Amino acid sequence: MNEPIIEFKDEKHAYECLEEWQRRLYLSDWIIRVSFEKIDKDRAAEIYTEHSQKSAKIRFNILTPERKESEPVRYCAEKIMVHELLHILFDIVRYDQSSLAENELELAQHIKTEFMARSLIMVKYDLDPDWFKNI
Ligand SMILES: [Zn+2]
Secondary structure, three states: OOOOOOOOOOHHHHHHHHHHHHHHOOOOOOEEEEEEEOOOOOOOEEEEEEOOOOEEEEEEEOOOHHHHHHOOOOOOHHHHHHHHHHHHHHOOOOOOOOOHHHHHHHHHHHHHHHHHHHHHHHHHHOOOHHHHOOO
């Protein structure tokens, strides 16, 4: 059976995935760059968006065995790509992380985004929610 992309083979592979999901999420008119870097935070990736320019940059954290293990769900590069792209659609408001209330809002937004990303992957590949269990 066709399965989601677990890891990108190279940059070209990541851009193919990006292009497909940009189309699916009506983001084809955005200019989006992808990079693989060492991010000092415990997250798989992060995105910087410039809504006025319709541009964004997705930084994937370099995948180490520790990084792969620290994921709360099974590591899936395609799901992470979808998650980051959904942030473009959902996060119109920029949160000021110095305030506790806004931190909470950002977290809530992130959780919604994560479940939507998983749902889209499930639908594309006809997967059960259990597929995401970190085994
Ligand atoms: Zn997020």
